[in-house]
Amino acid sequence: MKRHPLVGSAIAAATIIFASAPALAATKFDFWYGLSGDLSDRIQDMCKDFNASQADYEIVCTSQTDYDTNLQNTIAAFRANKQPTITQIFDAGTLDLMLSDAYIPVEQLMKDNGYTIDWSNYFSGVGSYYSTSKGELLSMPFNSSTAMIYFNTDALKKIGFDGLPQTWSQVEDVARKELAAGYECPMGFDPAGAWQWFEQFSAIHNQPIATKGNGYGGLDAEMAASKGLFVQQLTWIKKMYDEKLFVIKNKDTGQVDQDAFAAGTCQMFSGSIAGHGSVTAKAIPDLHWDVAMLPMLDGYTRTNSLVGGASLWTLKGKSAEEYKGAAAFFNFLATPKQTQWWSTVTGYIPVTNSGFEAMKAAGFYDAAPYKGREKAIASLTASTPTENSRGIRLGHYPQIRAEMVKTIQNVLFNNVPVEQALADFDAKGNEILRRFQATYKDAVLP
Template sequence: MVIRNWKWALPAAAAMLILPLSACAGNPDTNNSGAASSEPSTTASPSSSPAGGEASKAPVKVVWWHSMSGELGKAADALVSGFNSTHPDVQVEAVFQGTYDESLNKMKASMDSKSGPSLIQVYEIGSRFMIDSGAVTPVQQFIDAEGYDVGSLEPNIRGYYTFGGKQYSMPFNTSNPILYYNKDLFKAAGLDPEKPPATYQEVADAAKALTKDGVTGASFAIYGWFMEQLLAAQGKELVNNGNGRDSAATESLVNQEAAVQTLEWWKGLVDAKTALNLGRKTDDTKKAFLAGQVAMTLDSTAGLRGIVDGAAGKFEVGTAFLPRPSADAEGGVVVGGASLWVLNNKPAEEQQAAWEFIKYLAEPATQAQWHINTGYFPITTKAYDEQVVKDNLVKYPQFQTAVDQLHASKPSTASQGAVMGVFPEARQLVEAAIEEAFTGKKDVKAALDDAAKQITDKIAVYNKTVSK
């Protein structure tokens, strides 16, 4: 196996483009986290041979940087404990490093001292940066070296992290957005609670019928991820050159006709006062939904358990696929969340140990526990054969919607997901455009045209920098 030495290919200017210090670049899952905990897992001490004998070899230490806080952090620590107790030759130390942006910034700062991790969790929109950094050993090398079977990995999940036929990282926490709706309010409005709206027009009609008696039909957070997903559901790419997968993206397509029509539909709901504009935070729309103030919302599948539990005793939660412009629109959802990357500035033995941990996390039983404790998708189809997953689906039947939506997604470069080095900033620019359209500062087309131009300009600067 070829293990490359650390090399940071991106100059500081490019790194600053894609690693904003604030957390507002966002990710589909951090809004579902509780208070952060920075306590690392306990690392086992080297074992010793019987008295008088030669001391046994110390276990290989793997430092894993992650961004799972609150209950998610506890679930991650449980996985580490399970691995450490069954793998005495490798001991993993999990270290919470803040948001995804903060963790990446810390990794960048550690590059010279080699004080960084063996393994790092990176959100999906950081993938292009990780590849361009030259700082990683693609997991494909480990897969090929031992003939590791990837056949049971969810193809629509694995596909996001595969570039040019090579898998660079292993998916870990995976989600996508679905429509949540209040079945009780649907009944009260004379709507069939078992037939949720599937198209833009059906959502508009339902929102109108639901807006009464102090209730507003819907509220969707101003979140760039939602626009990306609504386009993918139509089979539309976000950037050119095969969504940045055939070759490096050079142009944003966020002002294409499908995007204009989508934002006009969304703005129409707000203008008609059948949808509330509560800003950029999904936490705010979630709170309004759980309070019974809005009847429909969009949110990550990772938040499903929290939403269903939060509504318990108040109303029944329904779930549905992401709406599309028309029933015959072909496309699918793009996976959100994060994956695990092996860093190449560590000894070969340490990288191999990180790979052993990655394989453990991908096992069906491990994924089953991760899924039922967090709400994230299992990354392997075999996890659905585990009894705890079957029992969980009985308790939370709404999750079947998320599974069905993932499996129904038509494979394409659109559903595989866009890749670009300035993705976090691009997402924020789209959010700003949506706000400008909602407030009337610009019309929809002009807002998206301006956003597309700014994103394209930033892509050009990034591409020029990394090519040096």
């Protein structure tokens, strides 16, 4: 059969059009996070790896500088209908998101998009922090940590201390001897570290931060800092500061406590296990150091420490394709390879039992740069969680934490009596809680 010239031309033209048409563009979706510096760089590496691993989605990852700023920017963006698909919310902002009705539960997201994840594989202390009372996980565990204490082991040997201090009385003894031995900064101290100095201290000593099981029992919880052991501990911190055994190291002094330790300026500091990678990277040559669980008061039995860090929340108001991308990204994060990479380059703990066991079996924690990080797991699993150590469910908790920072500063710098300062803190904290309760007065905790 002879083909008509016009038909042949049309077919040829169509062939050219289809041949030159670009491939379908990848679906873009946004991920906002609250980390900066080296940790921000690692997240950017993660995002590049995800984008390179497939061609359907492109994640755009943007630092909002810090946790508080990201929380506030996320809220403002949601109200303006300009929210990202995924946002990283730190531990203190968990209840604010839980009651916001602004998110899609991660279990639902993954199921709706055809992914099967063994949620029971996540460490119970991690999963329960971001779950409902019925056990439904609402957000994806991401960068999980807990508070530790770091020691310059050469300084310990110089003063004749064998091993690592296990109690605060031993820390005091070490600090006094180090000062006498010529170390000008025995302990680098940042008053902004309310997370480790107040919250984690309370958890491992089984002390309430607030009534109603730290808020798990209802929105009518009240602050209880002035009624527990933290009165004694803050009194001790003030004494250590006055005697120059604790030396302020923060942005205002030009060198934060972690960097002062890595530089050999300070011989101890308390911070997140997530700082382990940064200390390793920044440590001066021949700095010998180790990390341990937070010390205890004499005579007390340790309970588990609190999980810190943040989780990833999927926000409402986005397209089905963007949610497919978010689910693919979460599935990427859950792979053993990615879990190990993230823990290796940051210091954050693996959030699953299988991930931890695989890394342990492979000898990860025997290698010099990573040795000691397993102690964070031991701290988080030191006991069955109690109502004082399972977590914190207090509304507007970032504001309450900021009030504790002011409280510590008032005691150290303005000589406000500890009992008065903590009573004032409880009163201010209760004002914040009542405002939150009024906002969600008919809400029932999930």
